[in-house]
Amino acid sequence: MNQLDDALQQADQASTRAGLKLTPKRRHLFSLLLASDTPLSAYELADRFKDSFGQAIPAMSVYRMLDFLTENNLAHKLTSENKFVSCAHSTCNHAHQVPQFLICERCHQVKEVGIKKEVFDALRESVDSAGYSLREAQLELKCLCAACAEATE
Amino acid sequence: MNQLDDALQQADQASTRAGLKLTPKRRHLFSLLLASDTPLSAYELADRFKDSFGQAIPAMSVYRMLDFLTENNLAHKLTSENKFVSCAHSTCNHAHQVPQFLICERCHQVKEVGIKKEVFDALRESVDSAGYSLREAQLELKCLCAACAEATE
């Protein structure tokens, strides 16, 4: 079984456990995100959905399904790009951490890594010392991936 | 002289030194950002521009002026909000640091603090260890400000 099917199967199981309704369409949308090596916009997803599923789907529905996926940590929205990616932890049992996205400026691939505890602590400390309380953090960092860094030299 | 005028004057001087053309319209747009206690969208700025300057201005021009302001570190774009704020350091001689924005979820006020060296180092280290190289960081953190945290309790 390939990686994608494996990931989907794990999402199925996780959804069942959590009592979530990963409907065929939501599942298919999720598979499109899983299969993509770059983030996709809602409209790009609608196009791919039609191409691969043979059925046109309104943008409204795509946004709703993306809401479902992001609310249930199967996907994330990259606010700096207005695009969506599958969650790197959707297929494992890792507790969901503060996500940190390394976005390659050149090839647009994204790597999601969990934020390190020391970074988080330092961040929270700096927020506290400004008199604020942290509610939610999602770090999006503009980077070059190794391949692109090499190509750019 | 009030704070706003003072800030503008410092921006004038800094622009002159740097050979930037802070035209009357750019300057006025900047003053709108300085005067606002919350981030503003380009279209909100266009409205305020008309209201306060007596002259309608096309959205395109607002975006161009915002490009100028952001490129020259007089303003920042908050990508998670699609809104713009004046730079907290536009009026001082601080070297421009990696900005960290504390955005109050409730009242939408934003506090810009410089990222602490330890946070930055830890961040860079985590990026490096993922095989990426950091190009640009702008942290946008969803928080509650002190006043709103109290009101919410």
Add this chain to the structure above:
DNA sequence: AAGATAAATGATATGATATATCATTAATTA
């Protein structure tokens, strides 16, 4: 199983954000 209820999706319209492009005006410079 039948009907009631709720959840998901479709259809349509529209709002909000942003950029492309060419024309015009203003500033700079040769």
Add this chain to the structure above:
DNA sequence: TAATTAATGATATATCATATCATTTATCTT
């Protein structure tokens, strides 16, 4: 002062996102 460049205007359109009401599908209750 003419030539050139930079800034802004005008217009159109692309792109991202949500509001709202209708319809279909799933789930629950009896």
